[in-house]
Amino acid sequence: MGWLTASGGYEVTLRESTLVARNAKGRELRSVPAALRDDPVVVGLRQLTEWLGRHESQCRTDIERWMVRSLPVPVEVLAEVWPDESWRTALTDLVVAVLDDDGGWDPDEVGFLRAAEPGRIGVVTLDGDTVRREAARVLIPHPVTLSDLDDLREFAADLGVQQSVDQLFRQIHVRPATQDPAATRVEEYSGGRYEQLRHLTSRATKLGYPVRGGNAVCRVFEGGRVVEARTWVGADDPYYEAETGDLVFTDRDGAGLPLADVGPVAWSEGIRMAAALYAGRVVKQEEGEDE
Structure with missing residues (x-):
C-alpha cells in the first residue's frame, strides 16, 4: 500500500503486515515513534493488521473444516x-x-x-x-x-509447494488390520496425566477441539453421516488433576460405534486428536535423572 500522512510530518504504511514509518525527509525509521502511538492513522492501520490476521486465520480454519468434513x-x-x-x-x-x-x-x-x-x-x-x-x-x-x-x-x-492449510503433510493414522472388529474404544492414549484439568481443556481448545460434556470432540462428516471422535478429559473442578480417557466414536445421536464401522477420515482425525492431547501430559522423570 502507499504511504499515509500522519501527524508531525511523518508518513506510515503497512509492509507485509508490519507498520513502517518514515520522517519528513523520507528516511525510513527503525521503529514507529512513540509520538505516533495514538495517531488516528496509526491506530487504524494497527486495527487493520489485527483484522487481516483474524481473517487469514478464519480462511484456513474454514478450508480445514471443508477437508476434514x-x-x-x-x-x-x-x-x-x-x-x-x-x-x-x-x-x-x-x-x-x-x-x-x-x-x-x-x-x-x-x-x-x-x-x-x-x-x-x-x-x-x-x-x-x-x-x-x-x-x-x-x-x-x-x-x-x-x-x-x-x-x-x-x-x-x-x-517447493508450501501449503497454508495442513493437508499433504498432515499426520495420518490408518486403522490396524489386526484390530478386534468388536472393539468400541481405543485405550492407547488414555492415562495422560495433567496437573490441572484446565491445562488439559486449554490444550484441547487451542488445538481446535471443543470440549463438551467433559469430552474433547472432533466432528467428521463421512460416508453420508456425522461421526464424532470423543476423548474424555474430565468435568470436575478445573484445578483438580486430570487424565485423558479412552477414545470412542459416536453417531450424530451420541450412540457408540464399533471401531470397525468408523471410516478412514474419522479414524485418522480421532487418533490425531487423542495423540495430541496425550502428548501434552506431564512426563515423570526417571529415577536418578537430573532435575
Missing part, C-alpha cells in the same frame, strides 16, 4: 473468494478433486489448485501439466483418502 465446495464460491489474497493464499496448491454429479471423484485426476473461475478450475497435475477443468463442485480430499499420497508429497517437495 469432506464437504463439497461449489466452484462458484472459490471464484468469488479467489481475488481475496488471504483466501487465494490459503487455497493455492491444495490438492483438489472434481466431483461428479453423484458426488464421486477419480483419485487419478487430482491436482494442485492454481486458479478458480466460474465453472472451471486450474490445476497442476502429477505429470507437471497445467490444465483447466470444467467443474461445478470440488473436494479438498483428506490425505488419508489419497491413494497417491506419497507421490503427491514427493512432487510437492520437488515443486
